[in-house]
Amino acid sequence: MLTLSFDELLGYTMEERDKWRRFFGTHPQAMDTPFQPGGRCATVGKLIDHIFLIERRHLQRLQGEALADRTGLTGNNAPPLFDYGASVRRELEQYVRELDEDDAAEIRTFEIQDQQWSLSARKLLGHILMHEIRHWAQIALAVRLAGLEPPGEHDLLYSRALR
Numbered sequence: 328m329l330t331l332s333f334d335e336l337l338g339y340t341m342e343e344r345d346k347w348r349r350f351f352g353t354h355p356q357a358m359d360t361p362f363q364p365g366g367r368c369a370t371v372g373k374l375i376d377h378i379f380l381i382e383r384r385h386l387q388r389l390q391g392e393a394l395a396d397r398t399g400l401t402g403n404n405a406p407p408l409f410d411y412g413a414s415v416r417r418e419l420e421q422y423v424r425e426l427d428e429d430d431a432a433e434i435r436t437f438e439i440q441d442q443q444w445s446l447s448a449r450k451l452l453g454h455i456l457m458h459e460i461r462h463w464a465q466i467a468l469a470v471r472l473a474g475l476e477p478p479g480e481h482d483l484l485y486s487r488a489l490r
Contacts, residue, residue, distance in 0.1 A: 333423065336456045338486070339460075339488040341488075342486055347478065349478060350478035351409070355404075357473065358370065358404070359372060360372075372403045373402040374462055375402065375408055376398050379398060383415045386418060388439075389422060390422065398411050419455070431448050
């Protein structure tokens with residue numbers, strides 16, 4: 328059976344984060360690009376904040392910890408926001424390194440958006456990466472619509488994380 332490994336998708340998302348970190352370093356004003364006016368992610372910066380907060384919250388769920396309400400950042404200053412994301416990612420990588428196959432496959436119940444969900448840590452970990460991948464595509468569209476060219480090629484086809 329053909330599979331994509333968690334490490335391969337993790338590598339792909341890290342490549343994407345690096346591209347976007349450099350992009351927002353060059354185009355800091357793009358953090359204020361409208362994304363969902365009037366919504367909880369009104370700007371691209373707020374959506375990036377959301378990506379990193381959700382990764383933190385799901386990791387906290389997996390570890391049985393209390394959930395953070397926010398990153399504590401404004402979502403309009405890229406360097407500290409990406410530093411926060413990098414910190415969370417290091418914790419996620421450590422969690423995955425220590426997770427054995429049996430624990431990864433065990434079905435547990437998690438409360439997510441006021442509902443109970445029975446799923447494995449493996450599924451929740453996969454969701455973390457897919458959630459991020461989907462949002463980077465939305466960010467690429469938003470900055471393109473604002474007249475900026477997104478950084479580099481984003482398709483998995485171009486990733487060095489897989490062969």
